[in-house]
Amino acid sequence: MQTRISEYRKAGKITQSELADAVNVTRQTIISLENGKYKASLVLAHKIAQFFKVGIDDIFIFNEEEENL
Amino acid sequence: MQTRISEYRKAGKITQSELADAVNVTRQTIISLENGKYKASLVLAHKIAQFFKVGIDDIFIFNEEEENL
DNA sequence: TAAAAATGTAAAATGGACTTGACATTATAT
DNA sequence: ATATAATGTCAAGTCCATTTTACATTTTTA
Secondary structure, eight states, rough: EEEEEHHHHHHHOOOOOHHHHTSSSOOHHHHHHHTTTTTHHHHHHHHHHHHSOHHHHHHHEESSSOOOO | OEEOOOHHHHHTOOHHHHHHHTTTTTTHHHHHHHHSOOOHHHHHHHHHHHHTTTTTTEEEEEEESSSOO
């Protein structure tokens, strides 16, 4: 799944490690999300959105078509 | 996790099966979500919210405290 | 009040989200 | 130029979201 995590992160001059700590996951998790390796859980998505003070839909991009789940 | 799925569902006079079909999951999944057995995935949450034409945060209730993930 | 529809429970299987740890590469700063 | 910070890769392991199937209970309706 495609996200705007790295855009928001760079805009706020936040490092992957900092974001990871802030939302309580591993750096690996942030890397994998940014590189589209897998999809965030609902709670993690919510935490990340909250961290950047935006809505979930602002960061996570839903491709209405190919969303198998 | 707590949700307002059944509220929205009843308000719209939609059956669990209908909702399940609409968002392309099993009836079991809807039952389990409504009864707080587990948390929806991000994509499923998005689909359900879209189905009811509301935001994810309107249906899924995040208890800032005890959210382990 | 009986048939049908809606909701629920149980249990086993699968896939994927997230972790951990170790190492490689790229950017930044001194 | 070199140390350090930041980003990335790989692989194995755990846990839980979701499926499937089959059956039980509750609610609705004729």
